[in-house]
Amino acid sequence: MTNIALIEDDIELKELLEKYLNFQEQFKVVLSVISAEDFFAKFMEIEQIDILIMDIGLPGMNGIEALPKIKQKLPNTEVVMLTVHDDSEKVFQSLKNGASGYLLKNTSLETIKESIEQILAGGSPMSPNIARKIVDHFHPKPIEGQKELSIREKEIVLALVDGLSYKLVADRLKISIDTVRQHIRSIYRKLNVNCKAEVISKSYKGEI
Amino acid sequence: MTNIALIEDDIELKELLEKYLNFQEQFKVVLSVISAEDFFAKFMEIEQIDILIMDIGLPGMNGIEALPKIKQKLPNTEVVMLTVHDDSEKVFQSLKNGASGYLLKNTSLETIKESIEQILAGGSPMSPNIARKIVDHFHPKPIEGQKELSIREKEIVLALVDGLSYKLVADRLKISIDTVRQHIRSIYRKLNVNCKAEVISKSYKGEI
DNA sequence: AAGATAATAGCATTTTTATGCGATTAGGTT
DNA sequence: AACCTAATCGCATAAAAATGCTATTATCTT
Numbered sequence: 128m129t130n131i132a133l134i135e136d137d138i139e140l141k142e143l144l145e146k147y148l149n150f151q152e153q154f155k156v157v158l159s160v161i162s163a164e165d166f167f168a169k170f171m172e173i174e175q176i177d178i179l180i181m182d183i184g185l186p187g188m189n190g191i192e193a194l195p196k197i198k199q200k201l202p203n204t205e206v207v208m209l210t211v212h213d214d215s216e217k218v219f220q221s222l223k224n225g226a227s228g229y230l231l232k233n234t235s236l237e238t239i240k241e242s243i244e245q246i247l248a249g250g251s252p253m254s255p256n257i258a259r260k261i262v263d264h265f266h267p268k269p270i271e272g273q274k275e276l277s278i279r280e281k282e283i284v285l286a287l288v289d290g291l292s293y294k295l296v297a298d299r300l301k302i303s304i305d306t307v308r309q310h311i312r313s314i315y316r317k318l319n320v321n322c323k324a325e326v327i328s329k330s331y332k333g334e335i
Numbered sequence: 336m337t338n339i340a341l342i343e344d345d346i347e348l349k350e351l352l353e354k355y356l357n358f359q360e361q362f363k364v365v366l367s368v369i370s371a372e373d374f375f376a377k378f379m380e381i382e383q384i385d386i387l388i389m390d391i392g393l394p395g396m397n398g399i400e401a402l403p404k405i406k407q408k409l410p411n412t413e414v415v416m417l418t419v420h421d422d423s424e425k426v427f428q429s430l431k432n433g434a435s436g437y438l439l440k441n442t443s444l445e446t447i448k449e450s451i452e453q454i455l456a457g458g459s460p461m462s463p464n465i466a467r468k469i470v471d472h473f474h475p476k477p478i479e480g481q482k483e484l485s486i487r488e489k490e491i492v493l494a495l496v497d498g499l500s501y502k503l504v505a506d507r508l509k510i511s512i513d514t515v516r517q518h519i520r521s522i523y524r525k526l527n528v529n530c531k532a533e534v535i536s537k538s539y540k541g542e543i
Numbered sequence: 544a545a546g547a548t549a550a551t552a553g554c555a556t557t558t559t560t561a562t563g564c565g566a567t568t569a570g571g572t573t
Numbered sequence: 574a575a576c577c578t579a580a581t582c583g584c585a586t587a588a589a590a591a592t593g594c595t596a597t598t599a600t601c602t603t
Contacts, residue, residue, distance in 0.1 A: 222473035223541070228466075251466035255458025258436075261469055262459040265430035277549060290533040292589065305552050312592075313549090321591070322559090324531055325498035331539040333431075485579060500559065513582050520562070521579090529561070530589090 129247060132158040132173070134166050134181040134190070135209070140232075144180070147236045154243065162186050163193035176204045178243055183210040183217060191220050198225035205246045209234070215260045222261075228252040267333045274317040276335060283310045287323050288330050337455060340366040340381070342374050342389040342398070343417070348440075352388070355444045362451065370394050371401035384412045386451055391418040391425060399428050406433035413454050417442070423468045430469075436460040475541045482525040484543060491518045495531050496538050 131154055135141040141159060148154045157173050160166050164187050170176065179197065183190035194206060207228035208221045218229055230242060231254040242252030253261070276284065279300075286296040293311075297304040315321055318329060329335050339362055343349040349367060356362045365381050368374050372395050378384065387405065391398035402414060415436035416429050426437055438450060439462040450460030461469070484492065487508075494504040501519075505512040523529055526537060537543050 219473065222470055223475065225474060227470060245463040248463065249467060250463025251470040252463060253461060253466045253470075255453040255456065255460060258459035258461045258466060259457060262430055262435060262461075265427065266433060267431065279550065287532060288536060290528070290530060290536060292530070294589085302550085303552055305554085306550070308591080309551075310549095311590085315591085320498070322498055322500070323590075324495060324535055327532055327535045328496060328498055328539075331536075487580065502559085510580085511582055513584085514580070516561080517581075518579095519560085523561085531560075 129154050129243065130157045130173070130175050130177045131155065131243070132160075132166070132170070132176045132179045132204075134160055134163060134179070134185065134193075136161045136182060136185050144236070144239070148240070148243075151240060154240075163188040163190065163197075166193070166197070170201070176201060178246055179204050179206045180209050180239075181206060183208060183212050183221070191217065191224060194221065194224035194226060207242060207246065207252065209239070213254075213256060213260075215264075218257055218260050219264070229257045230254050231256065265333070267335075270334055273319070273334075276314060276317060280310055280314050280317075281335070283307065283314060284326060284330055284335060287311075288327050337362050337451065338365045338381070338383050338385045339363065339451070340368075340374070340378070340384045340387045340412075342368055342371060342387070342393065342401075344369045344390060344393050352444070352447070356448070356451075359448060362448075371396040371398065371405075374401070374405070378409070384409060386454060387412050387414045388417050388447075389414060391416060391420050391429070399425065399432060402429065402432040402434060415450060415454065415460060417447070421462075421464060421468075423472075426465055426468055427472070437465045438462050439464065473541065475543070478542055481527070481542075484522060484525060488518055488522050488525070489543070491515065491522060492534060492538055492543060495519075496535050 131148055133141060133144055145156045145159050148156050158169060162185050181190050205227045207230060208226050209230045211232045213231060221229060228242060228246060228251050234254060245252045283296060286299055293304050293307045297307045320326055339356055341349060341352055353364045353367050356364050366377060370393050389398050413435045415438060416434050417438045419440045421439055429437060436450060436454060436459050442462060453460045494507055501512050501515045504515045528534055
């Protein structure tokens with residue numbers, strides 16, 4: 128038996144979900160509230176919550192703000208966001224704050240049921256459009272008007288990302304520190320930056 | 336009509352997929368080969384390839400190596416990996432190299448068909464276990480024995496990640512440059528580092 | 544042959560970072 | 574009351590980074 132909690136301020140949807148999930152014999156909705164504040168007031172009374180399905184747009188504290196506080200108190204509860212928001216910002220913030228899944232509100236009850244089963248099987252349910260936003264995050268973004276770094280320059284960048292000083296970069300690549308300086312000059316020119324920090328950030332953002 | 340290409344060295348699976356997809360009236364398998372080399376030899380003859388479904392474990396050049404070369408020549412073709420490999424390394428490399436979806440080989444034909452439809456609708460099909468690996472990538476990893484940064488210190492970190500100098504950090508937070516220095520000292524002590532570069536890297540790795 | 548680019552290296556100078564030491568104020572804990 | 578932490582600020586100094594300028598060699602393109 129899987130214990131499920133809901134935070135959803137759309138009463139109609141909340142009751143529909145509650146009914147549908149309780150109708151499944153393997154699930155039990157043990158808590159169903161309309162706000163994060165409500166959840167914090169009542170969750171201690173529940174012996175176990177396996178899965179929490181929550182909205183982002185809530186009255187009072189929103190779902191994304193509430194998420195880290197919930198995960199702090201219930202680290203073993205898997206949280207799935209169920210929301211109309213499909214902008215990247217909200218998706219990534221939710222994931223960073225501890226969500227294990229992200230479903231859009233046009234998801235069918237059937238698919239929500241399957242999503243819960245996926246979570247229990249160690250997976251992450253994700254509406255395809257949300258998955259695309261995450262996948263695109265990994266795709267290198269070609270910056271227009273930005274010159275391609277040479278192989279050697281990319282090696283220097285990797286060393287900088289590793290946190291090495293000019294001296295240590297020189298040691299790693301067996302070149303003089305002045306050559307390192309020279310390469311870094313070229314890198315800064317090509318990337319239009321003027322400090323290591325920006326190079327490292329661009330590297331992590333996939334802009335190199 | 337959607338044109339589909341396959342690279343799959345398991346002949347049985349390859350022919351099964353080919354038959355199944357051709358049976359769907361909205362799909363047409365326009366190229367079906369058993370290696371990347373084969374693909375490169377024959378893809379020019381095909382007028383259009385909308386979707387490429389490919390394996391990773393191939394004879395000769397493997398799927399991950401072949402991927403960037405394929406995307407270079409066919410930037411508008413959406414690539415879905417279909418493989419038995421579920422290790423994070425292969426998943427992330429595939430995404431970085433341009434894959435738009437990642438399915439495990441236990442995926443049903445029915446689900447593969449749905450995955451193609453998801454791609455066409457601008458989504459990214461993803462087996463739930465693969466999605467979990469990607470989601471986990473965003474979850475902050477609590478480092479044992481690492482002290483929690485204060486709110487102010489986190490603001491400083493954000494400013495450093497943005498590439499600001501001490502002086503500009505001071506301006507942004509309306510404090511003196513010496514206070515910035517002091518905060519950065521505390522941050523370095525808590526994170527066990529001794530330069531901005533490492534702080535920025537830790538931040539992007541989710542270790543803060 | 545001339546021109547462009549990548550990789551190497553040196554020297555000088557200014558700016559920024561990293562670090563040592565000390566200090567005050569405010570808020571919370573024991 | 575004594576103690577701790579977060580946040581603030583100052584001064585000093587050594588190390589590292591950023592930048593300006595020059596120069597050689599090799600390779601590749603036109």
